[in-house]
Amino acid sequence: xxxxxxxxEIAVIGNTDLTSAELENNIKxxxxxxxxxxxxxxxxxxxxxxxxxxxxxxxxxxxxxxxVYLIETRPVDAVTEGxxxxxxxxxxxxxxxxxxxxxxxxxxxxxVVAPLPEKRAEIVWHKLSADNMDPDFVxxxxxxxxNFLLRLASHPVLCNDKIFYIFLTEEKGWKExxxxxxxxxxxxxxxxxxxxxxxxxxxDKRFTELKHYSxxxxxxxxxxxxxxxxxxxxxxxxxxxxxxxxxxxxxxxAIEKEMGDGLQSAGHHMDAYAASVDDILxxxxxxxxxxxxxxxxxxxxxAVCRKHExxxxxxxxxxxxxxxxxxxxxxxxTGTVRTFSLKGMTSKLFGQETAEQREAKLQVLEQxxxxxxxxxxxxxxxxDEFVKTAWIDIEHFKDQKDRDLKEALISYAIMxxxxxxxxxxxxxxxxxxxxxx
Amino acid sequence: xxxxxxxxxxxxxxxxxxxxxxxxxxxxxxxxxxxVFSKDLTLADGNMFNASMPTSPGSMVNQCKxxxxxxxxxxxxxxxxxNPESHVTAIETFITYRVLTKTTRSEFDNSEYEVRxxxxxxxxxxxxLEDAHxxxxxxxxxxxxxxxxxxxRFNGDxxxxxxxxxxxxxxxIADHPILSxxxxxxxxxxxxxxxxxxxxxxxxxxxxxxxxxxxxxANSVRGVKNRPEEFTAIQEYVEDFSNKIGSLDKVTQRIVKxxxxxxxxxxxxxxxxxxxxxxxxxxxxxxxxxxxxxxxxCKETEEQVGHLSDTLVPVLHEYVLCAETLKAVxxxxxxxxxxxxxxxxxxxxxxxxxxxxxxxxGFVWGSLLGKNPEEARHQRQERLDGEIEELKExxxxxxxxxxxxxxxxKGDWGRWQRSMRGDLKSAFLSTAEKNVDYYEKCLAVWETxxxxxRTEPSEETDRDNTP
Numbered sequence: 040x041x042x043x044x045x046x047x048e049i050a051v052i053g054n055t056d057l058t059s060a061e062l063e064n065n066i067k068x069x070x071x072x073x074x075x076x077x078x079x080x081x082x083x084x085x086x087x088x089x090x091x092x093x094x095x096x097x098x099x100x101x102x103x104x105x106x107v108y109l110i111e112t113r114p115v116d117a118v119t120e121g122x123x124x125x126x127x128x129x130x131x132x133x134x135x136x137x138x139x140x141x142x143x144x145x146x147x148x149x150x151v152v153a154p155l156p157e158k159r160a161e162i163v164w165h166k167l168s169a170d171n172m173d174p175d176f177v178x179x180x181x182x183x184x185x186n187f188l189l190r191l192a193s194h195p196v197l198c199n200d201k202i203f204y205i206f207l208t209e210e211k212g213w214k215e216x217x218x219x220x221x222x223x224x225x226x227x228x229x230x231x232x233x234x235x236x237x238x239x240x241x242x243d244k245r246f247t248e249l250k251h252y253s254x255x256x257x258x259x260x261x262x263x264x265x266x267x268x269x270x271x272x273x274x275x276x277x278x279x280x281x282x283x284x285x286x287x288x289x290x291x292x293a294i295e296k297e298m299g300d301g302l303q304s305a306g307h308h309m310d311a312y313a314a315s316v317d318d319i320l321x322x323x324x325x326x327x328x329x330x331x332x333x334x335x336x337x338x339x340x341x342a343v344c345r346k347h348e349x350x351x352x353x354x355x356x357x358x359x360x361x362x363x364x365x366x367x368x369x370x371x372x373t374g375t376v377r378t379f380s381l382k383g384m385t386s387k388l389f390g391q392e393t394a395e396q397r398e399a400k401l402q403v404l405e406q407x408x409x410x411x412x413x414x415x416x417x418x419x420x421x422x423d424e425f426v427k428t429a430w431i432d433i434e435h436f437k438d439q440k441d442r443d444l445k446e447a448l449i450s451y452a453i454m455x456x457x458x459x460x461x462x463x464x465x466x467x468x469x470x471x472x473x474x475x476x
Numbered sequence: 477x478x479x480x481x482x483x484x485x486x487x488x489x490x491x492x493x494x495x496x497x498x499x500x501x502x503x504x505x506x507x508x509x510x511x512v513f514s515k516d517l518t519l520a521d522g523n524m525f526n527a528s529m530p531t532s533p534g535s536m537v538n539q540c541k542x543x544x545x546x547x548x549x550x551x552x553x554x555x556x557x558x559n560p561e562s563h564v565t566a567i568e569t570f571i572t573y574r575v576l577t578k579t580t581r582s583e584f585d586n587s588e589y590e591v592r593x594x595x596x597x598x599x600x601x602x603x604x605l606e607d608a609h610x611x612x613x614x615x616x617x618x619x620x621x622x623x624x625x626x627x628x629r630f631n632g633d634x635x636x637x638x639x640x641x642x643x644x645x646x647x648x649i650a651d652h653p654i655l656s657x658x659x660x661x662x663x664x665x666x667x668x669x670x671x672x673x674x675x676x677x678x679x680x681x682x683x684x685x686x687x688x689x690x691x692x693x694a695n696s697v698r699g700v701k702n703r704p705e706e707f708t709a710i711q712e713y714v715e716d717f718s719n720k721i722g723s724l725d726k727v728t729q730r731i732v733k734x735x736x737x738x739x740x741x742x743x744x745x746x747x748x749x750x751x752x753x754x755x756x757x758x759x760x761x762x763x764x765x766x767x768x769x770x771x772x773x774c775k776e777t778e779e780q781v782g783h784l785s786d787t788l789v790p791v792l793h794e795y796v797l798c799a800e801t802l803k804a805v806x807x808x809x810x811x812x813x814x815x816x817x818x819x820x821x822x823x824x825x826x827x828x829x830x831x832x833x834x835x836x837x838g839f840v841w842g843s844l845l846g847k848n849p850e851e852a853r854h855q856r857q858e859r860l861d862g863e864i865e866e867l868k869e870x871x872x873x874x875x876x877x878x879x880x881x882x883x884x885x886k887g888d889w890g891r892w893q894r895s896m897r898g899d900l901k902s903a904f905l906s907t908a909e910k911n912v913d914y915y916e917k918c919l920a921v922w923e924t925x926x927x928x929x930r931t932e933p934s935e936e937t938d939r940d941n942t943p
Contacts, residue, residue, distance in 0.1 A: 255755040263748040270745050273738035280734055283727040291720040294713055298897055305904070441758040448762050449929050452769070455922045462915035470908035476901040 084113045085192055085207060087185035088128070090177050106177055107132045108184055112207050129210035133158065136184060139206050142217050143197060144339075145225045148346040149429035150197060151436045153190035154335030156183025156328070175321075179328060186332070196432070232349055239348045240355055243426055246347045249433065253340040260334040264327055271320050282313030301475035308469045315465070319458050326454065329447040333440060340436070343429050350425050354418040361411035368404045371397060553579040553650045555665070557643035560635050561592075570594050573639055575646065577665045589666045595620070597664065598642055600676060604660040605649070610808040611885040612655060613892045615648035616797035617641070637790060644794075648895075654884070700810040701817050704882070710889060711806050718799035725792040732789065735781045739774060746770035765925050772921045780914040784907060791903040795896065802892075805885065812881045816874040823867045830860040 088109040094102060111126035136155055143152050160176050188207070191197045202220065205213050288306030292299040559574040572592040579587060598617055605614050618641035646665075649655045663675050746767045753763035 252755060256752075259748065259752040259755060263745075263752065266741065266745045266748055270738065270741045273734065273741050276734040277731065277738050280727065280731050283723070283730075287720055287723045287727060291717075291724075294716045294720070298901070301901075444759055445762060445929075448759075448766055449926065451766065452922050452926045452929070455769070456919060456926065459915045459919035459922065463912055463919065466908050466911040466915065470905060470912065473901060473904040473908055476897065476904070 084111075084115060084126070085185075085188050086111050086126075087181050087188065090181050091130070093132075105132050106180075108181055110188070110207060127208065129208070131206070131210075133180075133184075135206070135214065136187065138214065138217055139203065140187075141226055142202055142220070142222050143191070143200065144342065145222045145229055146200070146202075146220075147196060148229075149343060149425050150194065150432050151336065151339045151343055152197070153187055153194075154332060154339060155187055156180050157331065157335075175324075179324065182325075183328060183332070195435075233342070233345050237348075237352050239352050242348055242351055245430065246344045246426075250341060250344040253337040253344070257334060257337040260330055260337075264330055264334065267323075267327060271323060275316055275320060278316035279313050281309050285310035285313065298476045301472045304475075305469050305472035308465050308472065312462075312465045312469075315461055319454070319461075322454050322457075323451075326447060326451050329443065329450075333444065336436075336440070340433075343433065347422075347425060347429060350418075350422045354415070354422045357411065357414045357418045361408065361415050364404060364408050364411055368401065368408060371401055371404065551651075552581050553577065553656070555643075555646045555650055557639055557646060560639055570596075571635060573642060575665060583662060584666065586666070591665065591668065591672075593664070595638070595642075597672065598645065601649075601660060601664045602645075605655055605658055606804075608658060608660070609654060609884065610812070611805055611881040611888075612652070613798075613801060613805055613885075613888045614655065615645050616794060616801050617645055619797070641790065641794065652891075698814055698818060700814045703810065703813065706886070707806065707809065707882075714799060714802045714806065718796075718803070721792060721795045721799055725789075725796050728784070728788055728792055732781060732784055735777065735784070739777050739781065742770065742774050742777065746774065762929065765928065769921050769925050773918045776914050776917045776921075780910060783910045787910070788903050788907045791899055795900065798892075798896070809881050809885055812874075813878050816871070816878045819867060819871050819874055823864065823871060826860060826864050826867060830857060830864065 088111050090106050090108050092104055093107050094104050096102060107130040109128055110131055111128040113124065113126040133155075140152060140155055143150070156179070160173075191203060197203060202213075202217055205216060285306040285308075288302045288309065292302035292306065295302060554577070556576045557573050558576070560571050561574075562569060562571050572594045575589075575591050575593050577584075577589040602614055602617055605612075618638045649658075649661055655661065663672065667675060749763045749767035749770065753760040753767070756763060
C-alpha cells in the first residue's frame with residue numbers, strides 16, 4: 040500500500056474528500072437518522088434471488104457474456120398485513136456492485152465498508168472450478184452479494200445513503216446518478232493519496248496497531264484458506280477411491296455363493312460413502328467463504344487506517360506550515376535572521392529593505408498566520424472527528440467480527456460432527472454386511 | 477482325529493541352493509523366484525520312479541485322515557515365528573527367525589522345539605510340500621521383496637510383515653490334515669541347522685529332475701483334452717477371483733496412499749489456527765480449541781492408516797498370491813491328466829499297430845532278409861503285446877494318480893474356500909470396525925469442543941448488552 044507513484048506527491052492532499060463542515064453535517068444527519076431507524080432492514084427486506092446470463096457489448100464494443108443478479112426488495116410492513124405482495128426487483132451486474140462500493144468508500148472514509156465476494160475464484164482445489172460461469176461459483180457469489188447488501192443495510196451510517204437506496208430500487212439511471220455526485224474525481228485523488236509515500240510523526244497508536252493486526256489477519260487467513268483447500272482436495276481423494284470398492288465388491292459378489300449378498304450390499308455402502316463427500320465439501324465451502332469475507336475486510340480496515348494517516352499528516356503539515364510562518368514573522372519583527380533564507384542573503388547583498396517593504400511583508404504574514412491558524416483548527420477538528428467516528432465503526436466492526444467468526448468456527452465444528460456421524464453410519468452398515476459374508 | 481506320520485512320500489530333492497542365494501542377494505522379481513521353485517518340482521508328485529518310496533500316494537491319503545469340517549478344537553501343535561535376528565557372514569547378511577513348536581503329537585520325539593530358520597528354509601519347505609502334493613493348496617509365502625523398487629530389505633516394517641506372514645504360513649500347514657503329516661515339515665520344525673542342511677541334500681539327482689521338467693513342459697504344451705467340468709468351473713472362478721482380489725489389493729493400497737497424503741496436509745492445517753490465535757483476543761481461545769481438535773484427529777487418522785496397513789493390506793496381498801498358487805495347482809492337475817491321456821493314446825496306437833495285419837515295413841524287410849514271414853509276424857505280435865501290457869500297467873498307475881490328484885484337489889478346494897471366506901471376512905470386518913472407531917473418536921473430539929463453546933455464552937450475556 041506504500042508503493043508510491045514514483046514521487047513524494049503530497050500536493051494533492053486537499054480536496055480528496057468532504058470538508059470538515061460537510062463531515063460535521065453528515066454526522067449530525069446520521070445521528071438524527073439513527074433516532075429514526077437504526078437500519079434500513081427495519082424498513083425493507085432485501086435479497087439477491089437469482090442469477091442470469093446476459094449478452095451485450097462491453098466498453099470496447101465487443102460481445103461478452105456476463106451474469107446479472109436479481110435484487111428483490113419488499114417493505115417489511117407489507118408482509119405483516121397478512122398479504123405478501125410480490126417484491127420489487129431489478130437486475131444488477133457485478134460491476135455495478137463494485138461501483139456502489141467504490142462510491143461508499145470515497146464518501147464515507149471513516150467506515151469499514153463490507154467487502155464484495157470474489158470477482159474470480161482465487162483459491163481453488165481440484166473439484167472446484169475456477170470458471171466464473173460455473174454454476175456453483177455463481178451461486179456462491181449470489182450468496183456473497185446478498186450478504187454484502189445486508190451488511191450495508193444494517194450499517195448505521197451506510198444504510199441511509201441515497202445512492203445505496205436507489206441502487207436497490209431503481210434499475211435505470213442509477214449509474215449516471217453515481218457519476219453525477221462527482222465521486223469519481225474524489226476516487227482518483229484518493230487512490231493517488233493512498234498510494235503516496237509520506238511519514239506521519241504522531242499517528243494515533245490504535246490505528247497503527249489496527250494496521251498491524253489487519254496485515255497479520257490477512258496473512259494468516261490466506262494461509263489457512265490455502266491449507267484448507269489442500270486438505271479438502273485430499274479428503275475428496277480418500278472418499279472417492281472407496282467408490283472403487285463398490286464396483287469391485289459388486290463384480291466379486293457375482294462369482295461367490297455364500298459371500299455374494301454380503302459383498303453386494305457392502306458395495307452399495309461404499310458407493311454411498313464415496314458420494315457423500317460432495318455435499319460435505321460443498322458445505323465447507325460456505326465456511327471458507329465466511330473466512331474469505333474477513334480476509335477481504337482487512338483491505339477496508341487498512342483503508343481506514345490509511346485515511347487516518349492522511350488526515351493526521353495534513354494536520355501535521357498545516358501545523359508545520361503555521362509554525363514556519365510564525366517564525367518568519369518573529370524574525371521580521373526582531374530583525375534577527377535565525378534561519379538561512381535566500382531573501383536574507385539577497386537583502387544582505389543588496390541592502391536592507393525599506394520600512395514600508397517590511398511592513399507590507401508583515402501584514403501578509405499576519406494574514407497568512409491567521410489563515411494558517413484557521414486551517415490548523417479545521418484540520419484538528421477534522422482529524423478528531425475522523426478518529427472518533429472511525430473508532431466507533433472499528434469497535435463495531437471488531438464486535439461483528441468476533442461474533443461472526445465465533446459462529447463460523449462453531450458451524451465448522453458442527454460440520455465435522457456431521458461428517459463423523461455419516462462415517463459412523465456408513466461403516467456400521469458395511470460392518471453388518473461384512474458379517475453376513 | 478488320529479494322525480500317524482509315516483515316512484511320508486517327499487521324494488527329497490536337492491535344494492537348489494545356488495539359485496536360492498543368488499535370488500536373495502539380487503533384486504529379482506519376487507514372482508519369478510517363486511515360479512522357479514514350483515516349475516521344477518511339479519512332477520515329483522507320486523514319483524513312482526523312486527524305488528525307495530514305500531507307499532503309494534493313494535495309501536498316504538488313508539493314513540492321514542481327511543476331515544471336512546475340522547476345527548482346531550483339539551489342536552495338538554502350536555507354532556510361533558518370532559524374534560528376528562540378523563546374521564552377518566563374509567558373503568552375505570540375512571535374517572533368521574525363531575520357530576518355536578509345542579506339540580503332543582507322537583511322531584515328534586520331544587514336546588517342544590526351538591530352531592532358527594531363514595527365509596530360504598521356508599522356501600525349501602514350501603517346495604518340498606508342493607513336490608509331494610502337487611494338487612494340494614499350500615498357503616503362499618510372503619514374497620522376497622515387499623514392494624517393487626523397495627531398497628530396504630531390512631527395514632523394521634518389512635521384517636515384521638514378513639514374520640507375520642511366515643507365522644501364518646507354518647500355522648496353515650499345521651492346520652492342514654495332510655500337509656502337517658509331512659516328514660519335511662517335521663524336519664523343518666525340529667532339526668538343528670546342520671541337520672537340516674544334511675537332510676536337504678538327499679533326494680533324486682539333477683538329471684532325473686531335468687527329465688521330469690522336460691516331460692512336464694511337454695505335457696503342458698500338449699494340454700489336457702477332457703478336463704472334467706468341475707475343474708473347468710474352478711479354473712474360471714480362479715481367473716475371476718484373481719482379477720477381483722488384485723483389484724482390491726490395488727484399491728486398498730491406493731486408499732492408504734490417499735489417506736497418508738490427507739494426513740500430511742492435516743498436520744499443517746491445525747497450526748494455522750494456532751498461528752491465528754496469536755493475533756486475536758476474544759477469538760484466541762476458540763481458535764486454539766479448533767487447532768487442538770484437528771491435532772487430535774490427526775492422531776486418530778494416523779492410527780487408522782496404520783491399522784489398514786497392518787490388517788487389510790497384508791491379507792489381500794496374501795490372497796493375490798493364493799490366486800497364483802491356485803492357478804499353478806490347477807495346471808499341475810491338468811498335466812497329470814494330460815500325461816494319463818497321452819499314455820492312453822499311445823496305447824490305442826499300439827493296439828492299432830498290433831492288429832494291423834500286413835503292410836508293415838519291418839515285415840517286408842524281414843521277408844527280404846529271408847526271415848520266415850510267419851515267425852517274423854509272430855515275433856512282432858509278441859513284442860507289441862509285451863509293450864501293450866507295460867503300457868497298461870503304466871496307465872493303471874497314472875489313472876490312480878489322476879484320481880488321487882483330483883480327489884486331493886477337490887477336498888482341499890472346499891477347505892480353501894472356507895479359509896478364504898473366513899480370512900477376508902475377518903479382515904474386512906476388522907477394517908470396518910476400526911473405521912467406526914475412528915469416526916467415533918473424532919466425533920467425541922469435536923463434540924467436546926462444541927460443548928465448551930456452548931457453555932461460554934452464559935458468560936457473555938453481559939457483553940451483548942453493551943452498546
